[in-house]
Amino acid sequence: EGGGGPQVRVGSKKFTESVILGEMVTQVAEQAGARASHRRELGGTTVLWEALRRGELDVYPEYTGTLRQELLVGRALPDDDALRKALADEGLRMSASLGFNNTYALGMKEAEAERLGIRRISDLKAHPELRVGFSNEFMQRGDGWPALRDAYGLPQRDVRGLDHDLAYRGMESGAIQLTDLYSTDAEIAAYGLRVLEDDRHHFPAYDAVLLYRADLETRAPRVVQALRRLEGSLTEAEMVQLNARARLEHVPEARVAADFLQASFGLT
Ligand code: PBE
The missing domain is CATH 3.40.190.120 (Osmoprotection protein (prox); domain 2)
Structure with missing residues (x-):
């Protein structure tokens, strides 16, 4: 692989959990042979979404409720199949849930x-x-x-x-x-x-997922395959622990992500 593997551009939103997940994606992509870069804390939800659609990013962590209530709001999205279909129309793919809801x-x-x-x-x-x-x-x-x-x-x-x-x-x-x-x-x-209890059930589920460009599947199939290992890999309690290390113990997000990948998959 003369150029050192496919280029994978990862993004994250401007809050700690998004950066940790972006670091996991970046490190997994590198392990799978990609030249990966991470534009951390790029901005808010809309900035990441637009950058992905324009092709300035290949992948970033997103949440299902955010897709439904903000990014694709106004479309009828009764279930995950409908959501995937709407994303496919934008040239995008969504992973299965990483395993937790961040509402x-x-x-x-x-x-x-x-x-x-x-x-x-x-x-x-x-x-x-x-x-x-x-x-x-x-x-x-x-x-x-x-x-x-x-x-x-x-x-x-x-x-x-x-x-x-x-x-x-x-x-x-x-x-x-x-x-x-x-x-x-x-x-x-x-x-x-x-x-406080959301007694009118205003907020939907916000399952964490990876959102990526469909062309990544042909450009970097090994990376897409490797990223699937992150599906179902984190409980809500585990994600709280990772956020705690970064926010309360001031451990850099890259280290938090690396330690998680090491402990869960033996990746170093
Ligand atoms: N969330 C909950 C939001 C912010 C708070 C993580 C689902 C989001 O980034 O879309």
Whole structure:
């Protein structure tokens, strides 16, 4: 292989779990003989999606609920077959689930939620004065704040957008009292946050998957085959642990990914 194998361009979104998964993909692709590069923290969901469709990326980690509620919103996608068909129309493929669901949820500090008697999202209706900070992407997405507010009839007006990786510090300092959580965030337990029940079932399942260009199957079949080993390889609890190593123990994402691949598949 004169050029050193096919080129595989991996992307990730601007949050820790996406970077860890992007690193796993990059390292697995290298193991399978590719020249792989990782554009880490490239941007938000739309940026990654557009880069993939334009052919600037070959693969990135995505979530099924995000495909349904944001990227392909408006199309009838009753099941996974319909979802795969809609993606095929865009020249894209989707892996099976990596094994875990990373859903949006709303969270508050446990003690404060207890004091105010807030267990469910609908309980927020009685507390219009809460200071709210949502991740920037959540402020605008199809499944985000405007849709959630309408679905529950929520009255909060003091709502600002912020970087998700900074939201927990804002919760800790008291600058904000309510934020959107990603359910595999290690900070939920570490900061003692209460996850409010989504009693109107606004949020769908967000199973983690790999989204890749269909042409990768002909250009780099060994890479696509190797990436399939990641399917079903992670439970939600395991993903929380990997996020904890990166976010709470400050281990670089590449090391977290490498250790996982070593432990799970013996890849070094
Ligand atoms: N998620 C939940 C979102 C952000 C929070 C991981 C499904 C996403 O990146 O699409």
